Structures are given as C-alpha cells and as structure tokens.
Amino acid sequence: MTxxxxxxxxxxxxxxxxxxxxxxxxxxxxxxYAREVVAxxxxxxxxxxxxxxxxxxxxxxxxxxGTQAWLxxxxxxxxxxxxxxxxxxxxxxxxxQTLAAFAGPGAQADHLAHFRADSIVRDCELIRRRLTGxxxxxxxxxxxxxxxxxxxxxxxxxxxxxxxxxGGLPSxxxxxxxxxxxxxxxxxxxxxxxxxxxPQDVARAREIAAHLAEHDVTxxxxxxxxxxxxxSLGILLGTGTGSHHLHYLLENAxxxxxxxxxxxxxxFQEAVAAELSFARPPSxxxxxxxxxxxxxxxxxxPPSGCAPGSPRSTPPRRSTATARCSSPARPSTPGTSRxxxxxxxxxxxxxxxxxxxxxxxxxxxxxxxxxxSPSPPPSTTTTCMSRPSTHCAxxxxxxxCAPGSPxxxxxxxCGRAAPGSWTGSSPWRGTRSETGAxxxxxxxxxxxxxxxxxRRTPHGGPRAPxxxxxxxxxxxxxxxxxxxxxxxxxxxxxxxxVAHPDDLEYGCAAAVAGWTDGGRxxxxxxxxxxxxxxxxxxxxxxxxxxxxxxxASAAVVGVTSxxxxxxxxxxxxxxxxxxxxxxxxxxxHRPELLIxxxxxxxxxxxxxxxxxxxxxxxxxxxxxxxxxxxxIFPELLTEQGLAPWDGVRWxxxxxxxxxxxxxxxxPGLERSVASLLEHxxxxxxxxxxxxxxxxxxxxxxxxxxxxxSFGGVPAVTFELFPR
Numbered sequence: 001m002t003x004x005x006x007x008x009x010x011x012x013x014x015x016x017x018x019x020x021x022x023x024x025x026x027x028x029x030x031x032x033y034a035r036e037v038v039a040x041x042x043x044x045x046x047x048x049x050x051x052x053x054x055x056x057x058x059x060x061x062x063x064x065x066g067t068q069a070w071l072x073x074x075x076x077x078x079x080x081x082x083x084x085x086x087x088x089x090x091x092x093x094x095x096x097q098t099l100a101a102f103a104g105p106g107a108q109a110d111h112l113a114h115f116r117a118d119s120i121v122r123d124c125e126l127i128r129r130r131l132t133g134x135x136x137x138x139x140x141x142x143x144x145x146x147x148x149x150x151x152x153x154x155x156x157x158x159x160x161x162x163x164x165x166x167g168g169l170p171s172x173x174x175x176x177x178x179x180x181x182x183x184x185x186x187x188x189x190x191x192x193x194x195x196x197x198x199p200q201d202v203a204r205a206r207e208i209a210a211h212l213a214e215h216d217v218t219x220x221x222x223x224x225x226x227x228x229x230x231x232s233l234g235i236l237l238g239t240g241t242g243s244h245h246l247h248y249l250l251e252n253a254x255x256x257x258x259x260x261x262x263x264x265x266x267x268f269q270e271a272v273a274a275e276l277s278f279a280r281p282p283s284x285x286x287x288x289x290x291x292x293x294x295x296x297x298x299x300x301x302p303p304s305g306c307a308p309g310s311p312r313s314t315p316p317r318r319s320t321a322t323a324r325c326s327s328p329a330r331p332s333t334p335g336t337s338r339x340x341x342x343x344x345x346x347x348x349x350x351x352x353x354x355x356x357x358x359x360x361x362x363x364x365x366x367x368x369x370x371x372x373s374p375s376p377p378p379s380t381t382t383t384c385m386s387r388p389s390t391h392c393a394x395x396x397x398x399x400x401c402a403p404g405s406p407x408x409x410x411x412x413x414c415g416r417a418a419p420g421s422w423t424g425s426s427p428w429r430g431t432r433s434e435t436g437a438x439x440x441x442x443x444x445x446x447x448x449x450x451x452x453x454x455r456r457t458p459h460g461g462p463r464a465p466x467x468x469x470x471x472x473x474x475x476x477x478x479x480x481x482x483x484x485x486x487x488x489x490x491x492x493x494x495x496x497x498v499a500h501p502d503d504l505e506y507g508c509a510a511a512v513a514g515w516t517d518g519g520r521x522x523x524x525x526x527x528x529x530x531x532x533x534x535x536x537x538x539x540x541x542x543x544x545x546x547x548x549x550x551x552a553s554a555a556v557v558g559v560t561s562x563x564x565x566x567x568x569x570x571x572x573x574x575x576x577x578x579x580x581x582x583x584x585x586x587x588x589h590r591p592e593l594l595i596x597x598x599x600x601x602x603x604x605x606x607x608x609x610x611x612x613x614x615x616x617x618x619x620x621x622x623x624x625x626x627x628x629x630x631x632i633f634p635e636l637l638t639e640q641g642l643a644p645w646d647g648v649r650w651x652x653x654x655x656x657x658x659x660x661x662x663x664x665x666x667p668g669l670e671r672s673v674a675s676l677l678e679h680x681x682x683x684x685x686x687x688x689x690x691x692x693x694x695x696x697x698x699x700x701x702x703x704x705x706x707x708x709s710f711g712g713v714p715a716v717t718f719e720l721f722p723r
Contacts, residue, residue, distance in 0.1 A: 001013060001014060005040065006064065006066075008039065008040050008041075009037055009038065009039060009040055009064070009075070010037075010038050010039075010040050010043045011035060011036065011037055011064060012035070012036040012038075013033070013035060013036075014033070014034045014035070014036060014081075014127075014131075015031050015032070015033050015090075016031065016032045016033075016034070016123075016126065016127050016130065017029050017030075017031060018030060018031075018032050018086070018122075018123050018126055018127075020114050021114055022119060022122040030086060030091070030092035031091055031092045032083070032084065032085075032086050032091045032092075032123050032127065033084045033089060033090035033091045034051075034061075034081050034082060034083045034084065034127065035061065035063075035064065035081070035082045036079060036080070036081055036082075037064055037071070037075065037079075037080045037081075037082060038075065038079045038080070039075040039076070042075075047077065047078055047079040048077070048078055048079070048135075048137065048138060048161065049078065049079050049080075049081060049128070049131060049132055049137040049138065050074055050078035050079070050080050050081070050137065050138040050139070050140055051080075051081040051083055051124060051127075051128075051137060051138070051139055051140070052080060052081065052082050052083065052140050052142070052145070053083060053085065053120070053124075053139060053140065053141040053142065053144075053145030053146075053148045053149060054082075054083070054085065054088075054142060054143075054144075054145050055142045055143025055144045055145055055146075055167070055168065056085075056088070056143070056144045056145075057085070057117075057144040058087070058088060059088060059144075060084045060085075060088040060089025060090070060091075061082035061083055061084050061085075061088075061089060062082065064082070066688060069686070069687060069688075070140075074140070078138060081127075081131070083124070083127075085120045085123075085148075086114075086115055086119060086120060086123055087115045094111075094112065094115055099111070099112075117144075117147055117148045117151045118151060118155070120148050121148060121151050121152045121155060121156060122156075124139075124152065124159070125156050125159050128159050135161075136158065136159050136160055136161040137159065137160070137161055138160070138161050138162045138163070138164070139152055139160060139162075139163045139164070140163075140164040140165075140166075141163070141164070141165050141166070141168055142166050142167060142168060143166075143167045143168040144168055145168060146165040146166060146167060146168020146169055146170075147168050147170050149163050149164075149165050149168070150165065150168075150169065150170055187234060187237075190234070190237040190238070190243075191234070191237070193237075193243070194237055194243045194246065194247075197243060197247075198243070198247045200251075201246075201247055201250050201251075204250045204251065204253060205250060207253075207254070208230060208250070208253050208254075208264070209227045209230055209231075211254075211262075211264065212225060212226060212227045212230055213227050217264055217269070219269050219272060219273040219276075220266075220269060220270055220273050221273045221277060223273065223276070225264075225269070225272060225276075229276060230272070232276055233246060233249070233272065233275055233276070235275070236249075236275065240689055240690075240693045240694065240697055241689075241690055241693040244693070249268065249271055249272070249275075252265060252267060252268060253265060253268045254268075483709055483710070483711075484659060484660065484661055484662040484706075484709050484710045484715070484717060485660060485661045485662070486661065486662065486663070486664075487511075487652070487661045487662065487663050487718060487720070488593075488649075488650065488661075488720075491520070491592035491593050491649065491650075492519075492520055492521060492592065493520070493521045493522075493523075493589065493590060493591045493592055493593070494515065494520065494521070494522045494523070494591050494592070494593040494594070494595055495522075495523050495524075495525060495585060495586060495589045495591040495593075495594055495595070496508070496512070496522060496523070496524050496525065496594075496595040496596070497525045497526075497527075497582055497585070497594065497595070497596050497616060497620045497623075498524075498525075498526060498527070498596060498597050498616060499526070499527045499528055499569075499572060499597065499610075499612035499613055499615075499616040500526065500527075500528055500530045500533060500546075500569065500612065501526060501529065501530040501533075501546040501547065501549060501550035501553075501679065501682070502530070502546075502549075502550070502553075502676070502679045502682055503526075503597055503613075504524065504595075504654075505553055505672070505675050505676040505678075505679060506676065506698075506699075507654065507655070507672075507699065507702050507703075507716060508595070508654045508716055509553075509556075509557050509668065509671070509672035509675040509676065510663075510665040510667075510668040510669045510671070510672035510699070510703060510716050511663040511665065511668065511716040511718075512557045512558070512559060512668065512672075513556075513557040513558060513667065513668025513671040513672060513675070514663060514664065514665075514667040514668040515663075516557060516558030516559065517558065517667060517668070522558070522559050522561075523559065523561035523562075523563070523585075523589050523591070524550075524554050524559055524561065524562045524563065525563050525565065525582070525585045526550065526562070526563070526564050526565065527564075527565045527567045527572055527578070527581075527612070527615075527616050528564070528565070528566070528567050528568065528569035528570075528572065528612070529543035529546055529547050529564050529566065529569065530542065530543065530546035530547075530550075530569055530682075531543035531546070531568075531569045532568075532569040532570045533546065533569060533682060534546075534681065534682060534685045535685070536685060537681075537685075539569075545681050546679075546681070546682065547564065549678050549679045549680070549681060549682065550562060550678075550679070552678040553675045553676065553678035553679055554675075556671055556674050556675040556678060557668065557671050557672065557675050561589075563585065565581050565582075567581075569612070570611075570612060571611070571612075572611065572612045572615045572616060573615060574614070574615035574618055574619055575619075578615060578616070578619040579619045579622050579623050579626055579633075580626075580633045580636070582616075582619055582620055582623035582626075583623040583626040583627040583632070583633055583636065584633075584636050584640065584642055586623055586624065586626075586627035586645055586648065587627050587636060587642035587643065587644065587645045588642060590645045590647060591647075591648060592647055592648065592649045592650070593648070593649065593650050593651075593652060594620055594623075594624050594648055594650070594651045594652070595651075595652045595654060595718075596616065596617045596620040596621070596651065596652075596653055596654070597613050597616065597617050597653070597654055597655050598613060598617060598653060598654070598655035598656055598657075599613065599614055599616075599617025599618045599620075599621060599653065600614070600617075600656075600657075601614065602657075603655070603657060604657030605657065617653065620651065621651055621653075621721065624648040624651050624723060625723070627644065627645045627646070627648065628644050628645055628646030628647075628648070629644065629646075630644045648723055649722065649723055650720050650721065650722050650723065651720075651721040651723065652718040652719070652720050652721075653718060653719040653720075653721065654716070654717075654718055656717070656718065656719035658719055659706075659709075659717035659718055659719050660718070660719050660720050661717070661718050661719075661720045662706060662707075662709070662710040662715040662716065662717045662718070663715060663716045663718070664710075664713050664714070664715060665703040665706075665707075665713075665714040665715050665716050666713065666714055669699065669700065669703060669714060672699055673692075673695050673696050673699055673700075676695045676699065677691060677692060677695050683695065700714070703715060703716065
C-alpha cells in the first residue's frame with residue numbers, strides 16, 4: 001500500500017488479487033485496484049467503509065482532484081473506497097489490445113463474461129472481508145454501479161450495512177427496448193432546448209451531416225465518421241455543460257481549403273474522435289447497438305436510415321442528436337485492428353453469450369444476471385425526480401418515470417438511518433403503502449443529484465435548496481397538481497426578509513426583477529451576513545465577502561436597499577428580539593407585501609429545515625402584525641420615531657411545499673441567473689461545477705418545473721398569507 005496526502009485528505013492505493021473466474025478460485029488471477037480516501041483529521045479513526053461503484057459500465061472510478069459535494073459529505077462519517085471495477089482503470093485491463101490475444105470473437109466474449117456485475121460484486125465481497133475483517137460496509141452505486149448494487153442486495157445482503165443508489169435502479173420487467181422508447185422523447189426535448197439556445201447550430205449541424213453523407217471522413221483513430229455517428233454526439237446534451245460544449249465544437253467544424261471548398265477541420269475531427277472513442281472495455285455498449293434501431297422508430301429529425309442532406313432523403317430542418325442509444329453505424333473501421341465491436345455483438349448474441357436466464361426481463365445488458373428481489377430491508381424508499389408531481393410508487397409507475405429509465409433518477413436507500421444521517425434533498429411528498437413503506441421521496445440525501453443540489457449549512461451538513469421545493473404544488477383529489485393563481489399586482493412596495501445572503505437568489509430573484517421592472521419598490525432585509533456559510537473562510541472575512549456579493553446581487557435585479565441585522569449566522573433565535581428588529585424594518589419601509597422563506601420544520605415533509613430559516617420565517621409572519629400594533633414594541637416609536645404600520649396586506653412565503661400563487665419568471669429569469677452568479681465565492685465553495693452552468697441549469701430547471709402548475713409558463717411560486 002502507498003499513502004500520500006492532498007489538502008484535507010489522506011489517499012491510499014490498494015491492489016487486490018482476485019480470481020478471474022470466481023467459480024474457479026484456484027485458476028487465473030487478476031488484479032483489482034482501489035483508492036482509499038479518508039479525511040485527514042480522521043485518518044486514525046475507526047470509520048466504517050463506503051465503497052463507491054462507478055457508472056459506465058467500463059469506466060474507472062473517478063480520480064480524486066478535490067472533494068465533490070457527495071464525497072465531502074461522505075468523508076464526514078466514512079472511509080471511502082473508490083473502486084476500479086475489474087477490467088477498468090488500474091485494475092488488470094480488458095480492452096481491444098488485450099483481447100487481441102484471444103482466438104476470435106467467441107473466445108473474447110467468453111472471457112468478457114467474467115466482467116459482469118455478478119463478478120464485480122464477488123470482487124467486492126473478497127475485498128470487504130480483507131479490509132473490514134468481515135464487518136458489513138456501505139455501498140454507493142452510480143448508474144451502472146447502481147445495477148451492481150442491486151445485484152449485491154440480491155446475492156450478498158449480509159455484506160451490506162446500507163446501500164445508496166443514484167441513477168441506476170434496474171427494472172424487474174422492462175425490456176431494453178422499453179427503456180429506449182422512453183428515452184427518445186427526452187432526447188427530442190434536449191435537442192429542442194439546444195437549438196433554441198443556439199439557433200445557428202441548426203444550419204451548422206445540417207451542413208456537417210450533409211458533408212458526411214457525401215464524403216468519406218476517417219477520424220484520426222481510424223474510425224469512419226458517418227452522419228449517424230455524428231448524431232451520437234448528442235450524448236453531450238446529457239451533461240450540465242454539454243450543450244455549450246457541443247455548440248463550441250460545431251462552430252469550428254469547417255476550414256476553407258481553396259476554390260470555395262470546405263473540409264472538416266483537424267481540430268473538429270480530433271475532438272469528435274475523443275468524444276466517440278471506443279477506447280474503453282468493450283462491455284460498455286453491446287445492448288445499445290441492438291436495442292436502439294428497434295426502439296427508436298422514425299427519429300424526430302432525419303428519417304430513419306437517411307442522413308441529413310443525403311440524396312436518399314429530403315433534408316430535414318435540423319440534424320437530431322442521439323446519445324447512448326447508438327446505432328450500429330457508430331464510428332467503425334474494417335479489418336482486425338478494431339476487434340472489439342464484433343466481440344461486443346457476439347457477447348450480445350444468444351449463440352455466443354451464456355444462456356439467457358429465465359424469469360423477468362431486465363434492463364441489464366444481455367447475458368448479465370437479472371436482479372432478483374432481495375430480502376426486505378429495514379426501510380426502503382424510492383424517489384423519481386423526473387417531474388415534481390410524478391411518483392414512482394408501485395404498482396404502476398408511468399412509462400417515462402419507470403425505474404431504470406434514462407428519463408428518471410431513481411434513488412433507493414436501504415438500512416436504518418442512523419442519528420444525524422443524511423437529509424433528503426428531494427422535496428416531493430410521497431404516499432404510504434399498506435406495509436408502511438414510504439414511496440415518492442428520499443429520507444436521506446443522495447450524492448450527485450444535479451437537479452437538486454445540496455447546499456452546505458453553517459455546520460457543514462446538507463440542506464435542501466428552497467428553490468427545489470418551490471417547484472412542488474399541492475395535489476388535487478385526482479392526483480394532478482393544483483393550478484396556481486397569479487400573485488396580486490395591486491401593490492407598490494415590498495420588503496423581503498430572509499436569514500442569509502443568497503436565500504433570495506435561489507429562485508426568488510426572477511420575480512423580484514419582474515416587479516422592479518414594473519416600477520415597484522423592493523427592499524431586502526437579511527438577519528445575518530452569512531459569516532458561517534463557507535468552511536474555508538473565517539467568519540469575519542466571510543461576512544465581508546458575502547455582504548459585498550449580496551449587495552451586487554441585489555443591484556442586478558433593481559434592488560438598492562439592502563440591510564443586515566447582524567444576528568449570528570447559524571444560531572438565530574426566534575423571540576421578541578428578532579420580531580422587534582423585523583417589525584422596525586416593516587415600519588421603516590412600510591410595505592404592502594412581505595416576502596420570506598419557508599418557516600416550517602421541513603421542506604415538504606422530507607428534509608429538515610435549518611433553525612435560521614424557521615426562526616426568520618416565523619418571526620416575519622408575526623412581525624407583520626407586530627408592526628401595526630402600537631402597544632407591541634412601543635419603544636420603536638418613542639426611541640426610534642417609527643410609527644406603527646398596519647398596511648401589510650400579504651406575506652408571501654417562498655420555498656413552500658404548498659404554494660398557492662406564482663409569478664411569471666420569464667421577464668426576470670436571465671437577470672436572476674446573473675444575480676445568483678454574483679455569489680460566486682459561495683457557489684465555488686459549494687460545487688465543483690462551472691458556476692454559470694450550475695446556476696443556469698438550477699434556476700431554469702426550477703422555474704420550468706414550477707410552470708407545470710402555472711399554464712406551462714416558467715414561474716416562481718409562493719404560499720400567500722393574506723392579512
């Protein structure tokens with residue numbers, strides 16, 4: 001073992017010898033590599049283990065370059081093992097170069113049968129016993145790693161303390177064709193969103209596809225780039241910054257070569273080759289190549305089988321990008337220099353692969369064992385995050401919210417939640433079955449949930465962002481979300497009262513921008529300066545930074561009055577002192593509308609709300625009445641000259657799980673993005689994602705989901721309390 005340090009952590013390399021074939025433990029041995037990560041301050045502590053199973057399949061575990069949000073949280077209570085699953089990364093490799101030593105595709109496929117989820121789980125069990133002495137450990141499975149975790153639950157539950165699954169919950173009865181049929185509508189929406197953002201890419205993509213239909217283009221890797229292979233770049237649209245990356249890739253596609261001719265530039269070809277490379281273990285894509293043509297049907301852009309601009313087709317308006325749902329026309333090259341695609345097809349064929357197991361079909365790859373139903377864990381919850389009002393509860397999830405479908409992120413948590421365990425970031429209310437299991441929400445936060453980013457509290461624990469909760473709506477009796485009413489418009493002044501810098505920017509600023517555009521006056525009152533909000537900054541320095549960022553943020557949406565009450569961040573106490581301070585501000589600004597943040601104990605009945613939010617929200621609701629009563633806080637008049645103000649007509653609560661009203665977010669949405677970006681120091685401490693991409697995806701996503709109950713118009717929601 002080799003240990004070394006990076007800031008705040010200790011890393012240790014582990015190499016384990018395991019049998020190639022677990023049915024023959026005395027036969028050929030291979031190596032499996034794993035990197036241990038532990039917080040530097042807890043290196044000597046007897047922490048429980050968490051093993052991370054990466055997605056893919058065929059991908060090595062992510063390399064440590066700093067703590068991502070999920071890993072930072074995990075290191076507070078676990079010793080984390082980042083496993084290079086057999087055949088990947090620094091484990092004994094299996095790729096086209098090593099497979100060339102085998103006599104033909106059939107022999108290669110037989111060999112690759114030892115690199116499925118069942119073998120990965122048996123590797124984990126050997127490693128667990130060596131590291132823990134037999135004690136159970138925690139598993140976190142992402143995407144394909146989630147499939148492995150499900151198999152783990154089915155075959156070796158005695159080795160598991162608890163399991164977290166994100167984005168990889170296989171179905172017991174859906175076929176791969178069903179999954180891809182569900183994926184294509186989402187792929188179409190991704191295309192439409194990209195072309196709406198970058199309309200100039202319509203002509204660019206069409207020109208590239210037409211060029212590829214008329215010319216043979218061989219990439220530097222030796223692969224032929226076909227129009228269908230070019231469409232596979234749509235896999236970029238599934239990532240947070242992928243649309244922008246695709247745009248920049250397309251804008252430099254052509255280079256003039258004289259005589260009015262244009263060719264695809266070397267830079268473009270190099271970039272495309274890197275995106276579409278098969279330089280990974282061949283187990284990554286066999287089923288997609290077989291299932292996709294059946295499931296796709298006529299794609300939304302080019303007619304099936306016809307390249308844009310080709311003589312065989314009528315040129316479409318745009319070239320439609322696809323993603324993992326690739327066709328056999330992915331980049332290919334003849335001869336024996338690339339044996340693995342043929343091997344992958346053979347691994348999928350009944351004549352070459354092991355006999356298909358009986359029982360329910362699953363979305364796992366052909367030849368891999370289907371998940372079986374594990375013994376009921378102490379508690380199990382499942383969350384579908386595809387749409388705010390859709391539940392993935394049994395017995396009949398919708399087609400585009402089926403577990404294992406690319407259109408949903410399914411999360412399963414097994415095992416009893418320990419005191420102080422992770423708090424769920426999904427706000428949607430669930431339903432309770434006859435057995436008492438809760439469906440439709442997560443009881444603990446799951447790592448890497450991009451649509452629901454987890455924010456750091458002053459104490460280092462996660463809390464659910466209120467903008468995510470703002471997309472929820474009350475259910476009607478038939479299960480459909482209740483329609484939201486427009487916010488009242490017959491007022492001139494508002495005062496927004498929240499606990500911390502950035503509280504208003506996480507979803508409410510779009511409404512504020514629209515209001516100030518209409519000539520209304522908005523003032524901000526913050527109970528703290530957010531001095532405990534960034535772990536790497538001392539409170540005094542942090543307060544100065546966050547105050548400066550808050551003032552700049554407010555200015556972007558037309559707010560010039562920003563006041564701070566200097567209560568202590570993280571330990572605000574509800575009581576007369578806080579009520580008096582807010583009532584004084586109400587008397588100073590004399591608003592008709594008060595705005596505050598969710599004051600209830602939880603976010604939609606799942607994630608626990610912070611004490612600061614609860615205290616400030618409750619005190620604001622009370623101060624609306626306090627400000628108008630001359631006998632409550634009479635010193636405000638005698639000592640400060642603040643006459644009573646009984647003109648507050650409504651209190652609007654942002655982030656409520658039971659919103660009643662909404663505001664069209666479209667006029668102020670772009671400025672709300674710019675407003676939140678002013679909190680750059682905080683955001684960069686919060687996430688490793690590019691700040692602009694993180695902010696834009698988060699705010700536009702929240703507004704879009706809220707709009708589902710507001711006539712399809714992107715919206716900001718409030719629960720309105722009239723007075």
